[in-house]
Amino acid sequence: MPLSVQETEVKNPPVSRPPLDPHLKALENEAIHIFREVAAEFEKPVMLYSIGKDSSVLLHLARKAFYPGRVPFPLLHVDTTWKFREMIEFRDQIAEKYDLDLVVHTNPRGAEEGITPFSHGSALYTDIMKTEALRQALDAGGYDAAFGGARRDEEASRAKERIYSFRTPDHKWDPRNQRPELWNIYNGMVRKGESVRAFPLSNWTEVDIWRYIQAEDIPLVPLYYAAERPYVERDGMMILAEDPRLELLPGETVQQGMIRFRTLGCFPLTGAIRSTASNLEEVIAELEIATVSERQGRAIDRDQSGSMEKKKREGYF
Amino acid sequence: MTATATSPSATILPFAEPLKAVRDTRPLRLITCGSVDDGKSTLIGRLLWDTKAVKEDQAATLARDSGSQNDLGLPDFALLLDGLQAEREQGITIDVAYRYFSTDRRSFIVADTPGHEQYTRNMATGASTADLAILLADARAGLLEQTRRHATIAALMGIRQFVLAVNKIDLVHYDKAIFDRISHDFREFALSLGVRQITAIPMSALKGENVVYPAETSMPWYDGPTLVEALELATVRSTQAGGFRLPVQRVVRPGESFRGYQGTVAGGSVKPGDSVVILPSGTVANVSRIVTFDLVRNAAVAGDAITLVLDRQVDVARGDVIVSLDGQPMTGHHFDAQLVSLQPGGIEPGKRYWLKSGSRRQRVAVEPISQLELATGKWQPHASTLAMNAIGKVRLSFEELAVFDAYDQNRSTGAFILIDPDTLNTVAGGMITAKRGEVGGIHRDQGGEGQRVVLSLPADLAEQLMASELFANRRDETEVKRMTAKQAAELFSNAGGDI
Structure with a gap:
């Protein structure tokens, strides 16, 4: 063990930045509190790391929470082997740069049984290569707490998810029987084999995530930014055409265009959007514009009864 | 639509000057109290809708599922909370959802x-972190016992700002007198709970009147804020303000x-x-440094997540509290508390x-003393099990x-949870x-021995x-009767001599 503060400070120590606005600061404080509480109360935590923007924010908050110490738990990446090439490169760079313990797990059934998103359909593929793989990795590591980047605003069913979400030994979630969560006092008592998923970003919205990435200058996989990229159109999606395993179907051609991705997953299942937003400022501007334009549209309509129905007929909804 | 309309994927509108939102405070946390009958789902749906919290895909789902519209040609706002309704149909207990x-x-x-x-348990959970409570009342029904119960629980959990939403005001023909009566009754009740910051707003959540947008046309007599203005x-x-606690x-x-x-x-x-x-x-x-990832820290205030470095080697462990020398918290083995029972076992x-x-985390023995009767607001003696949803006064005894x-x-260092x-x-x-004192009880429990003072005051x-x-904290020990000045004078002339 190194003996002085200088030697033990985390690799690539932080640079001084302007203070966060109180809104983001409050969200950050809450997330750091959750990280520290879980790290203190559980024997073997792990952080699920999916390489996307939410994971990048989660990792940044973990580094802040434990500074000047290292992040005291490993990062777990469930690799389906069908991720974007740039994601894997980014993952390895980040692990090296920030001196992280990275655990990568792939469900061996993928290779043994030749399970691909093309051959088995997205539902079965996802179930085996993501859900089952995650269970395998959590069991193998004996983790009793797993941090995740889920947000309550993502969808209705998440709106009632707890910050400490309890799981049975076979990883089942019983929404009928969730523990009440009052104030910021979290109940971390579990029996052997039981575990919790902990969600430090529960109260963040998508806009908060992007604003925080901007304020804290958090590096992201370049695929979030628009660039001239090859793609094929399939089932109404634009699929990135750079991986030799993508076989063109009859009638498909590789096209070029300015595209980017709003979310990142397995490349055959992740559609791009057309966009010229090639940096963070422009991405945020796109997000805000989409909101503002719709709001303006509604502001005009709100007191003219029937106009909403008209818009609906035009396909607005 | 725009030039990208032919895109096979999601469409982004072209650039314009983005709105720069000002976020000069932390998020305001609030709880909504009321039932479906009061129009709570419609109100929340309206808030999300008119502030554009509803995203395109959610709106599309809404349009698809909502075959029928109401007579305003608007979608059914209650359906915005659709995920929850589906859960309800599956028999899953809905407790608290965050929006x-x-x-x-x-x-x-x-x-x-x-x-x-089970509203007590759920309300207590939602209220524990809330800065403000919105209490819904149906303008046709007036102030119901339910509203009083909700207000009582909200006040008990430490909420000191109430907004009374007098909803469905359109169904009573925008009658100012009805609004005035309900808000007057509520104000009186809230004051008795120790809540002074009260805003009453007449509204129609369905029509969107006084929720996000003002309604001067239908309610020219109302010049107060809209709901969103009140929340802002x-x-x-x-x-x-208090002593330092870490x-x-x-x-x-x-x-x-x-x-x-x-x-x-x-x-x-x-x-x-x-x-x-x-x-x-x-x-x-003594504090020598405040360390955070952001390096320079000359001070830290309540809410900040920090790392504190002291000037000497001392024994500090998880669970200890570092506090200011002046204004220290209470330490002891016996405390009085109020609690809400959350589980079937009580x-x-x-x-x-x-x-x-x-x-x-430490071991504690709990001894119930009394239970709050929500209908009357009175504390009744109760020494047996506090059933689920009961609010009780208890004595806590610690080994350490x-x-x-x-x-x-x-609200942080005064709150706790109990784990079975x-x-x-x-x-x-x-x-x-x-x-509590180490031996004996608190003096006020000693029945008729304590001294009482009867005051006659202007209302x-x-x-x-x-x-x-x-x-408000000792309201259960007091008796209040309203009367005319003449009645008070008569009462006093008949009262005991040494007042």
């Missing part, structure tokens, strides 16, 4: 709890020479050079529970020294009211006194 919206001035976190079934103006709770979550020792105490400041503020005490041990030290007298407060503030002084050692489930949420002065936190 998010923002305006250009502020962002909001709404704890959405169902109005009827509300104050966020801060415990920066419950220690972890000790960080990356090397031999660095030892830091990590936690979230739960009250007051701290700066290098301050003298602090570590509780429960009582060791004194809270059993004499059973030893785990108590968690801040980062500290405990450290607390009163909940009305500090058998099920490991969270079975109660509680609030410390006072420390407005009495209301101000009753609105104080001091009064």
Whole structure:
């Protein structure tokens, strides 16, 4: 063990930045509190790391929470082997740069049984290569707490998810029987084999995530930014055409265009959007514009009864 | 649509100058209290809709599922909460759902709890973190017992700002007199609970009147704020004024020479050079540094997640509380508290529970004293099991020294949860009211022996006194009767001589 503060400070120590606005600061404080509480109360935590923007924010908050110490738990990446090439490169760079313990797990059934998103359909593929793989990795590591980047605003069913979400030994979630969560006092008592998923970003919205990435200058996989990229159109999606395993179907051609991705997953299942937003400022501007334009549209309509129905007929909804 | 309309994927509109939202406070946390009948789902749906918290895909789902519209040609706002309704059909207990919206001035976190079934438990959970409560009343029905119950629970959980939403005002022909009567009744009741910040708003959530947009045309007599304006103006709770409190979550020792105490400041503020005490041990030290990832820190205030470095080697562990030398919290083995029972098994007298407060977990025995009768607001003696949803006063007895503030002084260091050692489930949420002497009871429990003073005051002065936190905290010990000045004079002429 190194003996002085200088030697033990985390690799690539932080640079001084302007203070966060109180809104983001409050969200950050809450997330750091959750990280520290879980790290203190559980024997073997792990952080699920999916390489996307939410994971990048989660990792940044973990580094802040434990500074000047290292992040005291490993990062777990469930690799389906069908991720974007740039994601894997980014993952390895980040692990090296920030001196992280990275655990990568792939469900061996993928290779043994030749399970691909093309051959088995997205539902079965996802179930085996993501859900089952995650269970395998959590069991193998004996983790009793797993941090995740889920947000309550993502969808209705998440709106009632707890910050400490309890799981049975076979990883089942019983929404009928969730523990009440009052104030910021979290109940971390579990029996052997039981575990919790902990969600430090529960109260963040998508806009908060992007604003925080901007304020804290958090590096992201370049695929979030628009660039001239090859793609094929399939089932109404634009699929990135750079991986030799993508076989063109009859009638498909590789096209070029300015595209980017709003979310990142397995490349055959992740559609791009057309966009010229090639940096963070422009991405945020796109997000805000989409909101503002719709709001303006509604502001005009709100007191003219029937106009909403008209818009609906035009396909607005 | 735009030139990208032919795109096979999601479409982004072209650039324009983006709105720069000002976020000069932390998110305001609020709870909505009311039932489906009061129009709660419609109100929340309307808030999300008119503030554009509803995203395109959600709107599309809404359009698809909502075959019928109401007679305004608008979608059914209650369907915005669709995920929950589906869950309800599957028989899953709905407790608290959290929803998010923002305006250009502020962002909001709404704890959405169902109005009827098990509402005490759910309301207590949602209210525990709320700065403000929106209480819904149907203009046709007026102030119901349910509204009074909700207000009582909200006040008990420490909420000091109420908004009364007098909904469905369109169904009483925008009658100002009806609104005035309901809001007057409510104001009187809220004052008696110790809540002074009260805003009453006449609205139609269905028509969107006075929710986000004002309704001068239909209610020219109302010149107060819309709901969203009232929420934008509300104050966020801060415990920066009291003494410094840092419950220690972890000790960080990356090397031999660095030892830091990590936690979230739960009250007051701290700066290098301050003298602090570590509780429960009582060791004194000085703050040498405040370390955060953002390097320079000259001070930290309530809410900040920090790492504190002291000027000397002292024994500090997780669960300890680092506090300012002046204005220390209470330490002792016996405390009075109020709690809400959260689980079917209830809270059993004499059973030893785990108590968690801040980062500290310790054993405690709980002895029920009385139970709040929500219908009347009166505390009734009750020494047996506090059933689920009961609100009780209890005595807590600790084996090891405990450290607390009163909940009305500090909502962090005065709050706790109880964990059942058998099920490991969270079975109660509680609030410390006072420390008890080591032997005997608190003096006020000694029946008829205590001295009483009967005052006769002008009504407005009495209301101000009753609105104080001091009064509200001991309201169960008082008796209040309203009467005319003449009646009071007669009463006093007949009263005991040594007043």
